[in-house]
Amino acid sequence: MLNGSNASHTSNSLRAVNKDNMSAGSVTLDQELASTRRLLWGDQVKDDVFRRWAQGFQFSPDEPSALIQLEGGPCAAIAPVQGFLLKILLSETPGHNFHDLTSEKCNSLLVRAVCTILSQCLAPKYNVAVYRKNETDAETSGGNNVEGHSNTVYDTIEQFHRRIEVHPFQTLSEVEAFYTRNIRILKDKYGVLLLLYSVILSKGVSIVEAELAELSDPLIHSTYGYGSQGLINLMLTGRAVAHVWDHEQVVGGLRLRGIERQNDIGFLTIMEHMQYCTVGSFYKNPKHPVWVLASDTHLTVLFSLERRLAAPETAGESAERIFRSFDPEGNNFIPSAALQDVLCAADLVSEPEYVELMRRKLDSENLGIILLSAFMDEFFPGCERGAPDTFTIHHYNGLIRSNPGTRVMYRTGRAALLECPMRAASTDAMLTCLQTKWPSIDVVWDDGQSPSLN
Template sequence: MAETLPSAIEQELLGIKNLLWGNDIKIDIFKRWSQGFYFSSTERSALEQAEGGPCAIIAPVQAFIFKNLLLEYKDLSFRDKVTLEIQNNSLVQAVIEILGQCTSQKYYIVYLDSEFSESVSASEMNGDKNDNCIQDSIKRSWNSLVGDPLRFHEELRMHCFPCLEDVTKYYFENIEKLKAQFGVLLFLYSVIASKGLEQVKSESDSQDSLIDETYGYGSQSLINLMITGRATTYVWDHEQDVGGLKLRGIEKQSQIGFITIMEYHRFCTVGSFYKNPIHPVWVVASDTHLTVLFSDERKLVSPETKSEQARRVFKSFDPDGNNFISSDKLQDVLKALDLVSEPEYVNIMRKRLDSENLGIILLNAFMDEFFPKEERSTPDMFTLVHYNGLSRSNVSGQVQYHIGTAILLESDIKSVCESNPMLTVLQTKWPNIEVNWCENITPSLN
């Protein structure tokens, strides 16, 4: 394990600082990000978020915690079984998984030099007999850094580990460093250092800082890095050609998913890799905050049926969500589905599906022709659970999971209700969904 700080690492840390914060760090934003990973006393498997901003880190970590708890317990029974040991195991397992997605090379763990200098001086004064005094001394040192981002960055140091097993051991032995004042920031710096500063810059295709200089929100590149290990700017599948530019999205099906209300507003297109993750857990984005949605219904992430695949492919040629495509795209859709796509056949089908020569082909007409017996892998009813880490955004003023019963309606007509942003964002994933939330209280996305 290396603890030296050569000039190259100094430059790396300076580069990470500039990439995250830009040229100027606002003290109030820095303070909002200066928190540790700590669990709620009312919902013991839930991380709490003190202020707006660090949800770009906390929500993905929480999503991985849910994913692993559901794998182990199969249902929501873990809520009543969480102990301090389970909390620690879940937290370490989640951060290790995120780090592991970023690199398979060396792992760099960023820490504060003041932790160690204060610890040593306190040990010397007390003969190593008063742990509380040592911890109080360290906390005083941390508190002095909260309003001083310049000194915070001067105190940053790195450990280098050759493998994830060593990182895991380190975090278990130093779990309080994740929970303490700067746990979220130090983990974020560790993720970028392990990924590699230049690699993050290359993947993001953006000159903007990863933390918004005005409002303190994490960028989409930062969210993608935390969820998938790649700091791409976009959320569609693979690459898309936009005006001759190849813009990179999500590379493959992710462990956990992502849906956003910004898709409803047509500011982005979320691809199938994010909407259909490996596990039934989704980070959910409003325009200002990230929360998490999950379910114990594994069939929500079952392999697509042929008809579901057909609907997804058809809609990929219908980015505006109009439920129709231009008739000249029919051949491309048939090709993408490995159906007959010779020009003569396509012309026959185009005339049949667009008999009035309007220049469009309706989704329903296409499905009735090629997939008349639609099959669904998703059940008609299932349980959804929503988490919001901000205490003030929960009805009781305390972090608490909100449970709802979801129903997928038969009709293709969805009820649009802009006063219900939760339903709006869920419909970007399940267009015909309705949810009955416990006690008729719709959870907040903000």
């Protein structure tokens, strides 16, 4: 994978890291790798689960900037990389003619997307995992493209771990230059896994474990091989929290952490429609019109060229989010005593006399609570939504078998926000998922068929 000089440099860097980390009671790199393995896989790793994750980042021959997923499982890494790649592409490509992209441009987008994910870890240094190949591995150096995948020879996870080397960098620009020189690190058969290890080793295993806090299950399900919500959040936000609501919520007396700030790209899930979770405003309203979509088993990506879908929060949307932050159990009301804090946080008038006047008005029956609806009607009547009434959306599903004709390509639809919320047909999982953000949305897809979320 690496040329001779770079391989030597990496090996030397690995030994230096081990030497440095053995001082002052620090853990060694071998211990960090062992901890990373347990964090990702748990104590037992099924061979078929490991091998489903053993693939590189490969682009579709039918859609130059779309990544291919060969087997079920690694979408928890591939979909976030695809999302950040599209965010960069939408920001920079004149006319957005995706089909004219060269392989060099797409490789550059891949490297930059990976570096964006690493940058969110806020690491003091970046530890890039690479795979040291044996001479007998030469026949698999082309990665695992669609045609050659069945002939790829895999290590066991023990062999894979023995061959991991780590190259430390002080700056992100150094990481980008290294990946650019050695693009095969990402594109060969362990590219996806090497990124996961790089993210965790850069952020620090102990920090990831602290963010997961209340959970003990591995980040990759030991039986089914799918990534946990903590892993998805780590890839999307740089924090391995287990929940998707804004800030913290108190559940059963436990204070559970969610998403702390507006993210570059968003996240929507059909599980919210099923009332298994609540996706907060930070994920539903990202900085760019790109959302990772979750079914119960798979991750795909929705995106649009319509920038107004990612417009900054309106004053009313901001105030509603702040109100909900004082309602951690999601009851749609706050204690009357919290009104002054809410008004102050929302940058509204908060002098004691005015607050008392509003408290008596909004809690006229002296029940000790203030409803969200009453608060919004008083301070933001007729709050307008920022999205346009009609817009074009595109959908990506990297899993080869889930695409018509097994051709991984972006699917295009024409969306409209209707006057009243509508109920999706139970068979249309895509529409059901989108309605968790846009309750009145309807979509007509160009090929007449709704794309698969699975």
